[in-house]
Amino acid sequence: MRIARWTRGDTVHEGFVIGDGVVSFPRGLTVADVLAAGLAALPALAAEAEGDAAASAVPLAEVRLLAPLVPASVRDFVAFEEHVEGVTASIDGKSHVADEWYEFPTFYFTNPHSIIATGDELRPPTTERLDFELEVGAVIGGVAGSDGRDLSPAEAARHIFGYTIFNDWSARDIQGREMKVRLGPAKGKDFGTTLGPWIVTADEFDGLVDDEGFLPIVMEVFVNGERIGRDLLSNMGWPFGDLIAYASRDSRVVPGDVLGSGTAGNGGCLAELWGRAGELTPLPLTAGDEVVMRVEGIGEIRNVVGRARPVPEIPAARRRPRARERA
Template identity: 45%
Template sequence: MKFVTFQTRPGPGGPRPTRFGILDGDTVREVPGSLLGRLREDDGLAQLRALGPSGFSGEHRLGDVALRAPLPRPNSMRDFMLVEEHVKGSLGEVPAEWYRIPVYWKGNCDTVIGPEATVPWPYYTDKLDFELELGAVIGRRAFRVDVGEAAECIAGFTVFNDWSARDIQMREMSVGLGVGLSKDFATSLGPCLVTPDEFDVTTARMRARVNGEVWSEGTLGGMRFSFPEVISHLSQEQPLQPGDVLGSGTVARGCGLELDRWIRPGDTVELEVDGIGVLRNVVGPKNPPPGPGAGIPSILRPAAPANGA
């Protein structure tokens, strides 16, 4: 099954309410509630699978709706680095601990954007980057589960793109903490959530296009830790909840940093995963800095010229 969050096209009254539905070919069958709300119900996925015609509140042609992020505000987001070649390409060498423990950073659930949305370009970065990733969504509470049980806790998969301010990221990481400002301004999810019975994480082809040109292509077949292994590991001392999103980390050569190619304002970035679809975003113009007296932290101010000019 494929789940979508959508809006009908704006009319004279402005934007329409966000709705939830099941995507079947070119038809969206509307279901009362929201994806997050359904996941939080006992046996919510089973109830969705059992829906008959009477359980739908309407039907729409896919071309008549605008898709949004499947989870407009996830319960939480954790993003990992699970592909060795990406770690080598980003850091130059692989730390020994990377082989022993799945490490992650926590994302900002309030800055999630969906398909076709414009990506903000923060004023403080000159090197905005995309990341070609997959996201796994937790569908039921998981606490101290083994790997087999963990697999049953995955509701589905979506395309995941944590936009990155690379110059700021390197400065944050040099302190031994972070990432923060370099990631928290935007994460794209979409275009739908596909249930595990219809998707193979290790074989699905993934590709990134910029203005129609393929920059990256690969699979997640070489993940150091699988999603079930990650879930089992995390759940030993912290419960995972429905609506938690876990990012795979970037596929090999799946970002501009590894390629030394950089996107620009106005570019169209498309991340495509076979079996899920295309997550398309347009890169916005660089935001202007705050005005005088805004108290910009010194780390974000341009360095003063050496001659004081």
């Protein structure tokens, strides 16, 4: 099943994508309601909606898709070894994967308030190294009897409601500068993340998941019609169950959380290719470039890069006397 949010006129609707049309959830339910109820409640809801589909369906061509959910939080992992190899070469001049990468799946929190949808124009910051990142996001749903804390990998996998395409837009020059302070990424990332075009429920992939929990679906990214990268999601170092279990350790995952796979290898972002080439080839993204991502079994997202807008200046740090008492 596919779950979406969309506008028609000035009204926001939330519901199912059925064939080439959309049908609102019954009883005014929202995506957040459906995620909280979890996958187990979905078949009955879908049967209820399909009963009205013939009369109430609206063609997809007549609506504007929104991001398929308003995330409770967004965690983004770095789970593809090949991506790490290329990006470290771009930053440090040589390819290297730290020993610590293999020990546990590292992530950072990104901005849930900067989510954009397929078809939206990206507003970038002022940057000379704008990049995309090809990822898949796992969307968390409710599971009866679980509060989402300290999950085992097997328990965590049962919390996956579905999957969506995830583009973690990145300003590499800003990211590199701020991470020298041993924090971040922050402003190099939080200006935009595309989620979409919808959520495809996890049961749609049951026949593809291997014995270790990996999902071998094809991921591709194109810039202005030219394919830049192609990889399999199963090249992650950990399956999503492991990522979710780590996120829940001494913490909690809740319905509506989104966890990114991290960037695919083999051209999943430009920075990887810059590191391997030793130069900015292909060129960084600029205004007017169109980025299209396609993931097998999920669909396609596309965005055009807009122009940076002026922002207020913030002064550099003021030198302070390091006094310990008020004068």
